[in-house]
Amino acid sequence: MLSYRHSYHAGNHADLIKHLVQTLLIEKLKTKDKPFIYIDTHSGGGLYDLASEQANKTGEYHDGIAKLVNRGFSKSMPLPFAELVRELNADQKKLRFYPGSPLIAQKLLRPQDKLLLMELHSKEVEVLQKNLQGDRRTRVLNQDGFASLIGALPPKPARGMVLIDPSYELKEDYYHLVETITDSVKRWPTGTFAIWYPILGKQRDRSGWLLRKLEKICQSNLLVAELTVDEQQPEFGMHGSGMAIINAPYQLDQNIEKHLELIHPKIAKNVDGKKLGGWKIQWIKESN
Numbered sequence: 598m599l600s601y602r603h604s605y606h607a608g609n610h611a612d613l614i615k616h617l618v619q620t621l622l623i624e625k626l627k628t629k630d631k632p633f634i635y636i637d638t639h640s641g642g643g644l645y646d647l648a649s650e651q652a653n654k655t656g657e658y659h660d661g662i663a664k665l666v667n668r669g670f671s672k673s674m675p676l677p678f679a680e681l682v683r684e685l686n687a688d689q690k691k692l693r694f695y696p697g698s699p700l701i702a703q704k705l706l707r708p709q710d711k712l713l714l715m716e717l718h719s720k721e722v723e724v725l726q727k728n729l730q731g732d733r734r735t736r737v738l739n740q741d742g743f744a745s746l747i748g749a750l751p752p753k754p755a756r757g758m759v760l761i762d763p764s765y766e767l768k769e770d771y772y773h774l775v776e777t778i779t780d781s782v783k784r785w786p787t788g789t790f791a792i793w794y795p796i797l798g799k800q801r802d803r804s805g806w807l808l809r810k811l812e813k814i815c816q817s818n819l820l821v822a823e824l825t826v827d828e829q830q831p832e833f834g835m836h837g838s839g840m841a842i843i844n845a846p847y848q849l850d851q852n853i854e855k856h857l858e859l860i861h862p863k864i865a866k867n868v869d870g871k872k873l874g875g876w877k878i879q880w881i882k883e884s885n
């Protein structure tokens with residue numbers, strides 16, 4: 598039984614680094630006319646209302662997207678998908694709507710491109726279908742994202758990217774992820790795989806384990822970008838997160854850094870004038 602709902606967390610610091618990397622990867626794919634496919638294995642609902650009870654129960658977006666938006670949504674929002682946030686909120690006096698990864702992709706893709714979206718939660722998939730309806734490029738599957746990804750590879754068209762964004766609600770998600778990536782890179786060696794992972798308190802953190810596994814599996818290059826907004830907690834708590842990108846395009850590291858430099862000081866916890874956390878971008882494996 599799945600209990601995680603992304604509406605409690607939409608627009609938090611983890612979404613910002615995830616959607617930043619997702620957007621930069623899509624923009625890079627768009628530099629060639631040839632069609633490409635965008636696959637999202639854990640899609641969520643696609644659009645989030647920040648005025649909802651769920652969003653305000655945690656209030657996580659207050660320390661995320663809300664800190665980047667100025668009154669009147671001025672052009673200085675340091676996000677490559679800023680225009681989309683502005684567009685979604687065009688009729689609002691203050692920030693209300695935040696896009697999920699499928700909607701960001703749907704808005705950015707061109708007529709010749711395709712979207713393949715997977716979501717296992719039966720209620721969440723209904724919301725997703727409603728939010729992304731009426732688009733012939735988009736196919737939504739109410740299926741397990743790990744198993745369906747394997748079945749979909751190699752995709753047609755054979756250029757593209759996969760966003761893998763599990764909730765890590767179950768410990769098994771880490772193992773399923775590693776198994777899925779092992780198989781996927783063999784089936785689609787030229788695909789770009791962007792994997793989100795949480796960075797947790799000392800007792801619970803598995804990010805180091807996951808990155809060591811990915812380094813072993815990866816046959817090409819592996820870029821890692823992390824954003825933390827607080828100190829690591831001794832037990833639980835998510836003070837940051839990262840994106841591990843297999844087959845990352847040239848100069849993606851510099852493009853990510855340019856944005857994180859602007860985002861981090863705006864959203865990091867401030868203690869006595871010092872901003873906690875930081876960002877790290879590293880090629881764990883260079884192309885052979």
Ligand SMILES: C[S@@+](CC[C@H](N)C(=O)[O-])C[C@H]1O[C@@H](n2cnc3c(N)ncnc32)[C@H](O)[C@@H]1O
Nearest residue numbers: 603639640641697698716717718741742762764
């Ligand atoms: C972190 S949320 C996704 C957020 C979304 N990618 C975004 O950035 O807007 C994770 C989603 O995965 C779904 N989920 C959990 N296990 C799944 C599985 N095995 N296959 C597909 N979806 C799953 C959850 O219901 C939840 O909606």
